[in-house]
Amino acid sequence: MAQLTLPLRIIAQPKASYRERYTCEIDRRRNLSQRFIRAETNPDNLDYPTIEIPKQWDSHKLYIRVTLVTVCSEQVPVTYIHPYPIDTSELNVIKDVERNALYFPTSEEELKSGRKSFRIMRRKLAQYELRNYGKLCPLDTDEKDISYATNLHNARRIIDTYQLGKSQLLFSIAELVSDDLSFDIYHETSVYSIIMTANTLTHINNDESFVRCVPTKGHWNGGDDILMIIPKLDKRKACQIYFECPSSNKKDLIHFEFVDMKTIAFTTPLCPIQANGNQSIEIPIVVHQNDNEIARVNFLYQSYNQCSNCDIDAMLFDYFESSNSDEQSSSLDLCFNDADISLYAHDLLYCDLLI
Structure with a gap:
C-alpha cells in the first residue's frame, strides 16, 4: 500500500x-x-x-x-x-x-x-x-x-x-x-x-374536523394495515373503533394501537358482506370516544385478488419513476398540527394524496 x-x-x-x-x-x-x-x-x-x-x-x-x-x-x-x-x-x-x-x-x-x-x-x-x-x-x-x-x-x-x-x-x-x-x-x-x-412540507390547513385514512381501500378478506389520523382523538380516554355494516346493526370492535397522540394503526377485518363476483363496496369505519362519534371514513372493500398496499406501492412507483426519479417532489398539499401528528403519518398522508 x-x-x-x-x-x-x-x-x-x-x-x-x-x-x-x-x-x-x-x-x-x-x-x-x-x-x-x-x-x-x-x-x-x-x-x-x-x-x-x-x-x-x-x-x-x-x-x-x-x-x-x-x-x-x-x-x-x-x-x-x-x-x-x-x-x-x-x-x-x-x-x-x-x-x-x-x-x-x-x-x-x-x-x-x-x-x-x-x-x-x-x-x-x-x-x-x-x-x-x-x-x-x-x-x-x-x-x-x-x-x-x-x-x-x-x-x-x-x-x-x-x-x-x-x-x-x-x-x-x-x-x-x-x-x-x-x-x-x-x-x-x-x-x-x-x-x-x-424538501420541506407546506402547511396550509389545520382543520380539526379533517380525518385521514391510509390506505382507503383493501381486499375483501381483510388483513390490510391501516393508519388513521384523527385530530379530535384524545389518547387519555377510552376509544372504540369498528366497521359499520350498512345492512345490520352489527358492530365488531377492532383492536388498534396508538402510533402517536392523534394516530392509530389497525388491521382490516373480513368484509361483513359476502362477496358476489368482482364486487366493491364501501364500509364506514367509525371511531367513538365517550359515546361520541369523533371520526367516520369510508373504506372500500374490493373482491379482486390484489391487496391495497400493493396497489399503493405500484402507483407510487409509477408516479416517482415518471415524474420524480431524482428524489424531488412537490410540496405537501395538506398537513396537520406538527405538535400532535407524527412525521411518519405525515409522509403516509403525502403518499396517499399523490395517488
Missing part, C-alpha cells in the same frame, strides 16, 4: 434536494422499489454518487467508507453522525450500524478505472425512533456529546436544533486490517459531498 495523502475526489455529487423517505417506502420485505440517492447532472451521465480513486491505491483490502453526517451550523458547530440510517442492497458491504457507516469493497475493475459509484438508501426516522435514539455522537469519536437540544424527547426540537433535514455524505479510504472486520481509516483522504437538503 502506497502511503499517500491524496484525498478522494467526488466526480458525481448527490442531488442537493431530495424527498425524505420512511421505512414504508423502501421496505424490501414488501418488494418496494429501492430509493437510492441519485446523482446531480454530471458530464459522465452517472446515475449515483461517484468518487475518483487515486491510482496509487491498489490494495485488495481497500474499502471506501461512506458515512452520513450532520451539517455544522452557528448553533451546533460540530459534525455529528447523522441519526437517519443509510443502507445499501449491494453485496459484500460491511455495515457499521452504530456509526451509520457503510464499507464498500473495491474491485480490480474499479481500481483500474479509478472510480466507484454508490447505491445508497437513506431512511428518515419516525418521531418515536428519534426520541429513543438518545444523544448524537460526534464524528470519529466513541463518546456521546453534550446535547445541544434541551429536550431529547422532543423530536421536532431535535430536528430543528441539528438541522436533520440537511446532511452530507463523507467518503474515506479504509483498509481492512483483521478478520474481525477492523479498519484503518485514512482520514486525510476524506471528502465531504455537497449539502443535501430535504
Whole structure:
C-alpha cells in the first residue's frame, strides 16, 4: 500500500434536494422499489454518487467508507453522525450500524478505472425512533456529546436544533486490517459531498374536523394495515373503533394501537358482506370516544385478488419513476398540527394524496 495523502475526489455529487423517505417506502420485505440517492447532472451521465480513486491505491483490502453526517451550523458547530440510517442492497458491504457507516469493497475493475459509484438508501426516522435514539455522537469519536437540544424527547426540537433535514455524505479510504472486520481509516483522504437538503412540507390547513385514512381501500378478506389520523382523538380516554355494516346493526370492535397522540394503526377485518363476483363496496369505519362519534371514513372493500398496499406501492412507483426519479417532489398539499401528528403519518398522508 502506497502511503499517500491524496484525498478522494467526488466526480458525481448527490442531488442537493431530495424527498425524505420512511421505512414504508423502501421496505424490501414488501418488494418496494429501492430509493437510492441519485446523482446531480454530471458530464459522465452517472446515475449515483461517484468518487475518483487515486491510482496509487491498489490494495485488495481497500474499502471506501461512506458515512452520513450532520451539517455544522452557528448553533451546533460540530459534525455529528447523522441519526437517519443509510443502507445499501449491494453485496459484500460491511455495515457499521452504530456509526451509520457503510464499507464498500473495491474491485480490480474499479481500481483500474479509478472510480466507484454508490447505491445508497437513506431512511428518515419516525418521531418515536428519534426520541429513543438518545444523544448524537460526534464524528470519529466513541463518546456521546453534550446535547445541544434541551429536550431529547422532543423530536421536532431535535430536528430543528441539528438541522436533520440537511446532511452530507463523507467518503474515506479504509483498509481492512483483521478478520474481525477492523479498519484503518485514512482520514486525510476524506471528502465531504455537497449539502443535501430535504424538501420541506407546506402547511396550509389545520382543520380539526379533517380525518385521514391510509390506505382507503383493501381486499375483501381483510388483513390490510391501516393508519388513521384523527385530530379530535384524545389518547387519555377510552376509544372504540369498528366497521359499520350498512345492512345490520352489527358492530365488531377492532383492536388498534396508538402510533402517536392523534394516530392509530389497525388491521382490516373480513368484509361483513359476502362477496358476489368482482364486487366493491364501501364500509364506514367509525371511531367513538365517550359515546361520541369523533371520526367516520369510508373504506372500500374490493373482491379482486390484489391487496391495497400493493396497489399503493405500484402507483407510487409509477408516479416517482415518471415524474420524480431524482428524489424531488412537490410540496405537501395538506398537513396537520406538527405538535400532535407524527412525521411518519405525515409522509403516509403525502403518499396517499399523490395517488
